[in-house]
Amino acid sequence: xxxxxxxxxxxEQRPRSVPSFGRWKTWIWAATGAYFLLLSYLLLTPHPLWxxxxxxxxxxEAVDSTLADYAQHTLAYAVLGVLITFATAGEPHRxxxxxxxxAAVHGMLCECIQHFIxxxxxxxxxxxxxxxxxxAGWGIAAIVCRSLNxxxxxxxxxxxxxxNASATTCPENQAxx
Numbered sequence: 271x272x273x274x275x276x277x278x279x280x281x282e283q284r285p286r287s288v289p290s291f292g293r294w295k296t297w298i299w300a301a302t303g304a305y306f307l308l309l310s311y312l313l314l315t316p317h318p319l320w321x322x323x324x325x326x327x328x329x330x331e332a333v334d335s336t337l338a339d340y341a342q343h344t345l346a347y348a349v350l351g352v353l354i355t356f357a358t359a360g361e362p363h364r365x366x367x368x369x370x371x372x373a374a375v376h377g378m379l380c381e382c383i384q385h386f387i388x389x390x391x392x393x394x395x396x397x398x399x400x401x402x403x404x405x406a407g408w409g410i411a412a413i414v415c416r417s418l419n420x421x422x423x424x425x426x427x428x429x430x431x432x433x434n435a436s437a438t439t440c441p442e443n444q445a446x447x
Contacts, residue, residue, distance in 0.1 A: 302353040313380040316389045343399035347377055351407020374401040
């Protein structure tokens with residue numbers, strides 16, 4: 271790709287690309303699983319901030335049932351929604367939506383189980399915040415997909431920064447299966 275000075279021709283311009291999700295898919299799934307386990311631990315432990323001692327308990331009590339509590343739940347499950355959306359890039363819609371629904375159900379079930387755990391209690395608002403977080407994470411991931419113009423290939427998802435936006439693998443741009 272050198273300039274041909276004698277003929278005055280410009281070199282070919284190839285679109286830049288970022289690494290494909292195909293190569294990283296195993297790592298994205300591993301991160302999703304690890305994060306899922308972390309969320310489960312934090313939601314199902316009597317004192318998730320035990321390592322902070324009495325400061326952790328007072329922080330838990332001060333934050334409980336406040337806007338900060340709901341924001342924590344929404345943010346925690348938004349991260350899970352983003353991870354699931356990236357992990358299922360290039361796969362059929364049904365598979366992605368099944369995983370996202372499972373994440374929302376997980377958040378609701380964990381809230382129900384908290385009723386039986388000492389020092390924890392069921393919170394309908396927390397369960398709703400968990401489900402809203404999954405949806406928000408999916409939306410954030412869809413925006414990121416569009417901005418990167420991630421394209422679908424047979425081997426998985428690759429990113430192509432060309433102007434062909436109709437072939438993206440963003441959740442709402444895939445062909446229904």
